[in-house]
Amino acid sequence: MNANINFYIRASLKALALFIAFNVVLVFVDPMPVIARLSVYNWLVPGRERLPHARQPSREYGVTTSNLDVMFNTHVIHGRVKTADEYRVVVLGDSAAWGWKLRPAETMVGAMNAQNLITPDGRKVRVYNLGYPIASAMRDLLLLDYAMRYRPDMIIWMVTFETLNDKTRFDHPLVRDNGTQVRSLNERYSLEADPALWELGYRDRTLFGLRRKIMADAFRLQLYGLPWAATGIDHDYFSPYDRVSRDLKEGDLFYDIPPKTLNEDEMTWDVVAAMHQLAGERPLLIVNEPILIADGKNSDVRYNNVYPRWIFDQYRALMLSKSAQEGWNYLDLWDLIPPDQFTDNEFHMTPNANRILARSIEAWMIEQWAKPEAAMKSP
Amino acid sequence: MIVSVFAMLPTAAPIASHRFAALLHVVHVAAALLSSVRHAALFVTSVLAVYLLQPATPIAHLDFWLPSASLLLVVVVWCATQPLRLEAMRETLVTAGLIAGLVLGIGALGITTQLCCVVTRMPPPNILVVAAAVAGGVLTCILVVIVFAGHPARTTWLVFALIALLVAVKLNWPISGADAPQAETASPAPPPTFATIQWLGFSYIAFRLIHALRERALGKLPVMSLREFMTYVVFFPAIIAGPIDRVERFLKDLRAPFIFNMSDLVEGGRRLLIGVFKKFVIADALAIIALNDALAVQTQPGLWAWVLLYAYAFRIFFDFSGYTDMAIGLGRLFGIKLPENFNRPYLKPNLTQFWNSWHMTLAQWFRTYYFNPLTRALRMRNIAPPLIIFVTQTTTMLLIGLWHGLTWNFALWGVWHALGLFMHSRWSEFARARFGAQDASKLQWVTHLGGVVLTFHFVAFGWVWFALSNVETSLTFFRRLFGMP
Numbered sequence: 001m002n003a004n005i006n007f008y009i010r011a012s013l014k015a016l017a018l019f020i021a022f023n024v025v026l027v028f029v030d031p032m033p034v035i036a037r038l039s040v041y042n043w044l045v046p047g048r049e050r051l052p053h054a055r056q057p058s059r060e061y062g063v064t065t066s067n068l069d070v071m072f073n074t075h076v077i078h079g080r081v082k083t084a085d086e087y088r089v090v091v092l093g094d095s096a097a098w099g100w101k102l103r104p105a106e107t108m109v110g111a112m113n114a115q116n117l118i119t120p121d122g123r124k125v126r127v128y129n130l131g132y133p134i135a136s137a138m139r140d141l142l143l144l145d146y147a148m149r150y151r152p153d154m155i156i157w158m159v160t161f162e163t164l165n166d167k168t169r170f171d172h173p174l175v176r177d178n179g180t181q182v183r184s185l186n187e188r189y190s191l192e193a194d195p196a197l198w199e200l201g202y203r204d205r206t207l208f209g210l211r212r213k214i215m216a217d218a219f220r221l222q223l224y225g226l227p228w229a230a231t232g233i234d235h236d237y238f239s240p241y242d243r244v245s246r247d248l249k250e251g252d253l254f255y256d257i258p259p260k261t262l263n264e265d266e267m268t269w270d271v272v273a274a275m276h277q278l279a280g281e282r283p284l285l286i287v288n289e290p291i292l293i294a295d296g297k298n299s300d301v302r303y304n305n306v307y308p309r310w311i312f313d314q315y316r317a318l319m320l321s322k323s324a325q326e327g328w329n330y331l332d333l334w335d336l337i338p339p340d341q342f343t344d345n346e347f348h349m350t351p352n353a354n355r356i357l358a359r360s361i362e363a364w365m366i367e368q369w370a371k372p373e374a375a376m377k378s379p
Numbered sequence: 380m381i382v383s384v385f386a387m388l389p390t391a392a393p394i395a396s397h398r399f400a401a402l403l404h405v406v407h408v409a410a411a412l413l414s415s416v417r418h419a420a421l422f423v424t425s426v427l428a429v430y431l432l433q434p435a436t437p438i439a440h441l442d443f444w445l446p447s448a449s450l451l452l453v454v455v456v457w458c459a460t461q462p463l464r465l466e467a468m469r470e471t472l473v474t475a476g477l478i479a480g481l482v483l484g485i486g487a488l489g490i491t492t493q494l495c496c497v498v499t500r501m502p503p504p505n506i507l508v509v510a511a512a513v514a515g516g517v518l519t520c521i522l523v524v525i526v527f528a529g530h531p532a533r534t535t536w537l538v539f540a541l542i543a544l545l546v547a548v549k550l551n552w553p554i555s556g557a558d559a560p561q562a563e564t565a566s567p568a569p570p571p572t573f574a575t576i577q578w579l580g581f582s583y584i585a586f587r588l589i590h591a592l593r594e595r596a597l598g599k600l601p602v603m604s605l606r607e608f609m610t611y612v613v614f615f616p617a618i619i620a621g622p623i624d625r626v627e628r629f630l631k632d633l634r635a636p637f638i639f640n641m642s643d644l645v646e647g648g649r650r651l652l653i654g655v656f657k658k659f660v661i662a663d664a665l666a667i668i669a670l671n672d673a674l675a676v677q678t679q680p681g682l683w684a685w686v687l688l689y690a691y692a693f694r695i696f697f698d699f700s701g702y703t704d705m706a707i708g709l710g711r712l713f714g715i716k717l718p719e720n721f722n723r724p725y726l727k728p729n730l731t732q733f734w735n736s737w738h739m740t741l742a743q744w745f746r747t748y749y750f751n752p753l754t755r756a757l758r759m760r761n762i763a764p765p766l767i768i769f770v771t772q773t774t775t776m777l778l779i780g781l782w783h784g785l786t787w788n789f790a791l792w793g794v795w796h797a798l799g800l801f802m803h804s805r806w807s808e809f810a811r812a813r814f815g816a817q818d819a820s821k822l823q824w825v826t827h828l829g830g831v832v833l834t835f836h837f838v839a840f841g842w843v844w845f846a847l848s849n850v851e852t853s854l855t856f857f858r859r860l861f862g863m864p
Contacts, residue, residue: 057667059673220667224667226683226686227674230668230674230678230684232679
């Protein structure tokens, strides 16, 4: 028994020493790029059609994580080697682009893929959904920066005023949790920096801090790959919901802001410019996404419960003038969708509305391809 | 160990011997003190754990009343089964006072907003109501002592009362006026029923109490104090998922002098860690992909359905045996050697051996208090042995199934295993008569392996009934297993 006891004491001490050493290593080395590579997606189970996001993991067979390596390694884009005959399009945007309350095939990206478009030089258009809930321009820059390794030929950026409003620049979990990458982008493109931008402290880099959660989420996301593969479900689109109201609240406040002139410095133009720099020669299409234009009570003052008319009209005017001035590809589709085609909020649309939206964007693409100066280059 | 060292002392060293005897006395006193402290700690912790581990309920204050009812039932059964011992009256009154004090103390926490939910999930009821309930409990116990003293046969009434209570709490009575559970989605939550209320450990508490009542009726129940009985029934490591110990075995450990022992610490710690790993790492990870009502209907037919089924089979094993390991490990740390509940059940070559190694203490309980008495009773009526086996096995397994919950699916799970056990017993009989005791050493491992695979799959198919909530979903899933939509 003494021998046994000694064995257990020695084993415990060794385990403790290894555990401490492992945590010390974690302080200096980020293991996530390596861990994220150990992914079951795209070989054992199919890659996901959109980035993982789940409020109720046990119902949606996914986990919300902020780690970009883990997120992208689960995505179908990661597992598909780009071939010479593929024209790769990535779509960035908020929950409307991601496809809230929709199956992947019912989203705008799904509708575009269903069209099986062919470019004039014979390449098959394959569209990838890189949308993610909650609007933020900086978040989209972060995602595009990562997505560039997948060599897209075209970028479609779905925006609304909330996306380009400077208030949402850093107000997104992905931005907050990827401080190192955001700092790097700030430096590369001389962007406005947030001095309070959070980075993992020493404790958070160990298993006693946030890194444990990041690693655990990565592991759980692998496990959820199995029910995802078994069911094809990655989101709770089966629970009933209340339709967005077409009768609006009183007043003309935008959150708590009364009517005023919208200044240019309230917009994240520097991020938009950075998006263009990052895209390089690839076409970047900015789409002002459709919003609910309600027709009920108080609709003479507001378009919907988020946007009073005064702010959205100014935003549209600013976007038009700025894009003309900078030569951006800009498509204003704000009023494309009738009010009965919105689902649970002012931005989320039905499958039918997404098909209409997809057709409009495809029409723009086809029009561009038809222009003699449009050279079909593959980066 | 101490005795053996003492025996080694040289007789020619009386001074050293004297000193060692003194040392031994000190050790014994310390051990007695330690035992006493350990016993008191186990008692108080176990009583508090009944409240601490009780999940929240949709009815206000039920998370206080259910644990209180558990304690009252224990005291009532103790009163009904133990002889009046004047010499132990002081200890009994102290223990009863302590229980009442703990209940009142927990109730009194409701007075302060800061401490109201330290022990219970929701604020306890009004302290005056709690005091009145405690007084009512005391009166009930006095009444029980008067009615049951010297009448061991009357304990049968309590057995039936406990069974009736067990059935009642497992029935799907609708609860009027209950708060609907918080819905995670926009879909309306189903109205709460009595069966959805979790009465922490009641199934185990009831079975330990019935065990005590039956042993009393048979005249085999040892004499014990209220504190010992309470500790046995609500022993905190075993209250959630067993095992169901026998009272006389438990008392042996509880009464043994507790000497802090390194080997108990190491072995208990090892078992505890194994249990934690099984439950919180393996079982909880498997839970993500294990069969459930939603996945059963959402899954595509074919391969993935099998993955879900296997995941469930291993998940339930690691979950349950993990809890058992934790209970055994914790018990060992306190000097209580709880019985084993699992013995590699999925490696058994037939269903009979599976049931001798799966939830062993529950199977043993049913064998002792239902299967064996029924078999003896039927044999006396000259009924054909195969029919006796069929009836006893079917009803036993049906009851084991219904012990988990009064639903058609649990009943079907029980019947599924009953049919399997009956077929195995008939096959064994046939094989013995047909093949005799032939030496089949060359083929033995093949038949053994085949038996293991067959038994595992029979058990796994049985889990479909167990895991799913209704027959329709179960049949749908069976179809998907075999590639049918």
